[in-house]
Amino acid sequence: MHRGKGMKFVGDSRVPAMAGRKANIPKDYSEYPGKTEAFWPNFLLKEWMVGAVFLAGFLTLTIAHPSPLERVADPTDTGYTPLPDWYFLFLYQFLKYSFASGDYNVLGAFVIPGLAFGGLLLAPFLDRSTERRPSKRPLATGFMLLGFAGVIYLTWEATAHHDWKKQKEQGKIRAFVELNKEDPAYKLLQTNTCVSCHGDNLEGGAAAPSLQNSGLKPEEIAEIAKNGQKAMPAGVFKGTDEELKILAEFVSKAGQAAE
Structure with missing residues (x-):
């Protein structure tokens, strides 16, 4: 057998191939001055400062304008009309319509909102266009504007036709004497x-x-x-x-x- 005949080269994963390997050096962003910065501590410091300013402003607002408290909830008061927070007013108004209340309450409370929010969750999978201009994505833009307009209209309808005077009166904290319930x-x-x-x-x-x-x-x-x-x-x-x-x-x- 001649020299070299039948010789085989075997690679072993336990031996790192160091030859020609480059050091793990971060990419050089010097060609893009002002567009990048170190995550620690530069970026985190800016984030912390913005968060601190927001927190200080929020605490000042809560001290200057305390949240309006109402009287303790009474389940025996059948005349009390509950009102959801402002971000749920559009659903509150939606359930007033005949096609979403009464016998169709399940449709208005679960089916239609479920389809709307389900479509919102599936939007990234249904619209996979790489375009960033709204005009280039008519379906996504159209449905977004339709939903936005619907929420604004229903919220306005709920606030415009609600008896706010009665709402304030029914939630007023009143001083009273505890009655003898054994009498x-x-x-x-x-x-x-x-x-x-x-x-x-x-x-x-x-x-x-x-x-x-x-x-x-x-x-x-x-x-x-x-x-x-x-x-x-x-x-x-x-x-x-x-x-x-x-x-x-x-x-x-x-x-x-x-x-």
Whole structure:
């Protein structure tokens, strides 16, 4: 056999091929002055400074304008109308329409919003154009503008047709005296659904005024309970004359106790 005949070269992955290997040096960006900088500490320092300014401004705003608090939520107050935050007002308004409420509530609450947000999630996969100009991507731009216009219109509709005066009144924090819920007269208030409108402690709500410190005499309260007044219909109280007298005296005293 001649020299070199049958010789084979075997590569071993355990031996690094150092020959011709270049050092792991970052790319030279000197040709692009002003367009790049070191991530640490230059870039992070700028980010931290911007975040600190924003945080200081946000804290100043919260101190200067405290968030408006409303009275404690009362599940027995059937006249309370809840209102979502501003960023959900468009969905709140959307559910007022006949095709998205009532028998079609599932359609308005889940199906249509699900399709809209699902399409938003799938947008990067459906539109894979490399163009950056909006005019070159008519479908994506059109759907974006349509959705944006829809959100603005529905939000405006919700704010323009909402009773803000009633909203403020029903959320007002009112001082009241805790009633004795073990008193037989209070049981009559519950039986005749008085607390559902006037509140657990007769402090009032959006559907009915406060009966604490009302200044009404027992005879006047009994008259209103039987014959109604303004939005309160007649015949709400269903009981004997003796029970009506007990209830009227209890409500009258509750009003005096709140003075």
